[in-house]
Amino acid sequence: MRKFYTLLAREVRSYFYSPIAYVVMIFFLIISGIDFYFQVSFMNQRQVQYTIQEAFFNSVFFWFAFVLIFPLITMRLFAEEFKLGTIEPLTTAPVRDWQVVLSKFFGALVFYLILWIPTLIYFWIFARVTNQPAAHSPGAYFGSYLMLLLLGMFYLSIGCLTSVLTRNQIIAAIISFCAITLLFFLGLVQFILLDVTSATRDLLGYFSAIEHMGTFSRGIIDMRPIVLYVSMTIVVLMLTYQAFQSRKWRL
Amino acid sequence: MAEPRTRRRTKIGRVRIGLNVVVQVVLILFLAAMVNSLAFKHYKRWDFSRDQKYALSDKTKRFLDTLKGKMRITVFFSPNTPITADLQNLLTEYQYAGKGKIDVEQIDPERSLSRAKELFDKYKVVTDESLLVLDYDGRNKTVKASEMADVDQSGMAIGEGPRVAAFKGEQAITSAMIDLVEGKKKTLAYVMGHKEPALSAPTSPVSLLKTFIENENIKFQELNLLDQPAIPADINAVMIIGPQYDFSDREMQVLRDFWDKQGRIVVFVDPAANTPRLRAFLDELGVKVNDDRLMVFVRTGIQELALTRDVQAHFLGDSPVTKRLADVRAIFVGGTASLTLDPNRGRAVNIRLEPLIQAEKGYFAETDYNSDNQVKLQADAQKAATPKRPRMCR
DSSP: OHHHHHHHHHHHHHHHHSHHHHHHHHHHHHHHHHHHHHHHHHHHHSOOSSOHHHHHHTSHHHHHHHHHHHHHHHTTTTHHHHHHTTHHHHHHSSOOHHHHHHHHHHHHHHHHHHHHHHHHHHHHHHHHHHSSOSSSOHHHHHHHHHHHHHHHHHHHHHHHHHHHHOSOHHHHHHHHHHHHHHHHHHTTHHHHOOSOOHHHHHHHHHTOHHHHHHHHTTTEEEHHHHHHHHHHHHHHHHHHHHHHHHHHHTO | OHHHHHHHHHHHHHHHHHHHHHHHHHHHHHHHHHHHHHHHHSOOEEEOSTTOTTOOOHHHHHHHHHOOSOEEEEEEOOTTSTTHHHHHHHHHHHHHHHTTOEEEEEEOTTTOHHHHHHHHHHHTOOOOSOEEEEEETTEEEEEEHHHHEEEEOGGGGGTOOOEEEEEOHHHHHHHHHHHHHHOOOEEEEEEESSOOOOSOSTTSHHHHHHHHHHHTTEEEEEEEGGGOSSOOTTOOEEEEEOOSSOOOHHHHHHHHHHHHTTOEEEEEOOTTSOOHHHHHHHHHTTEEEOSOEEEEEEEOSSSOEEEEOOEEEEEOSSSTTTGGGTTOEEEEOSOOEEEEEOHHHHHHTTOOOOOOEEEOTTOEEESSTTOOOHHHHHHHHHHTOSSOOOEEEO
16 A cells, blocks of 8 residues: 555656646636636626525536546646656556556546635635625535546546557547547437437436536435446546556557 | 467467456446446435425325325426426435336427427416426326415516525425325316306317316316206315306205305306396305496597506405415406405305405496496596505406
């Protein structure tokens, strides 16, 4: 386990040594700041039934930034190491392949979670300035951030997989962007298709990230998305592990 | 010779590893599919919202546990309805608590035209209002959006949208479900035999009313009092709409007996019809149908006044009967008489009298309603211009 923590620390540090981390952070903070500003402006103009926290996590701006950050975070994970040749020392070091894969995944996850910390300040400022709660209950915050974690785990694992498949970071980013966008739009199909049975609609709703976020951000915790995202993360990480290992036995 | 053998061995090794990897991948995919399939059917939800807005009451949960068959809910809600999101969340809770016995189909009537039409025909939906239809064991009942929420429309004048003051979706849906499952339909009798409007014309207002009533899972039954010694015990309410001929003494006795047994009677009187016995019955209860017509002078030019006999009125929100229609305006075309309510008479027979509809400002009750003398009518209008406005009867 000590080896794993050493690798994890190396991964997290490497994010902050590279300029891309700061570019991603600034891009993300700008978009989320604009999102928050627009939601507050909108709520100032008319009476709404939802809170600023629900509005923030369910807006178009939020999903726009959300889908974009994963390729940026994960594109360099393996691709860069393959390109620079630093993967050789890593694979010949006394560490197991799963430790390498998991350390990269959790390193990206730690960076992803750090990205979200400033958004908590938005809600705190909102509550201080307006003397109104930003959410109906602590459960709503818990639900929103839990869903961020679950979606983040799944989409980061997809990014890991695409990064392990190629030496080129741009190609890795494009493939993961396409895969994540397709998965995201799969959940929207239920809103586009008209004459579908309720069973089909339920099934499509099972994969709908928008619907999941809508539910969790109201403070309702449903077991189904938790099972879906955790299981899919494990599956994709397993595929990443196999793809990473295949470089050895295919030689 | 040794080199090809080594190469072949390496090749066999790769194939073996490749197969091993494929089997592992297939196995993990299969496991993930199984886990998700189980989670899709058997799941738990926890409500951590402040007021547990969508958490179902114990009464609803207990009722859903006792459900034996499948309850199908078809939702005809336009996305613009202010309670659409609340309703969807609530129905998700019903589905969860129903453990597979609740099947929900969402239809956006503005987008899924063909499906909406098919189901409108099936359930005989005759309103544009957003509603849902509950279907259980071949019986169905509608719950309208207006029954699920108190909507505050006071901000409409300043450009704001309607605001949901109170969401009562669970109360409305569960009580409709209980009515459906219990299966015991309430019966409303429509009195015939005095030249009342016929039910045969499918587009007539009475036929439309019949469809509305049947959609509420209420049995609509025609009733001829002439051949009945008494109104059958299974009838919960009697409706009399615009009889042109009066009721006989015997028929009136049957009606009185029904009224005394706590029966409910809805009466719409045609002011032009001669029905003294029916009016006398109403008078006994404190409701006097006046021999007059409501009229109003409308200014059509600088010095021009036009007399109109069509009555504009609004529903009063003080009574539970018309609470949901408070301030809704309606036009009553043609001759309309006023009603006088006598609370003392009402108290004597232990009933509380409440007006439901009131004519708009400016209307007066003219007793000489066949007169064409404009000067006289104008003088009567001025005379009657008091703050007390007439209540109406049709």
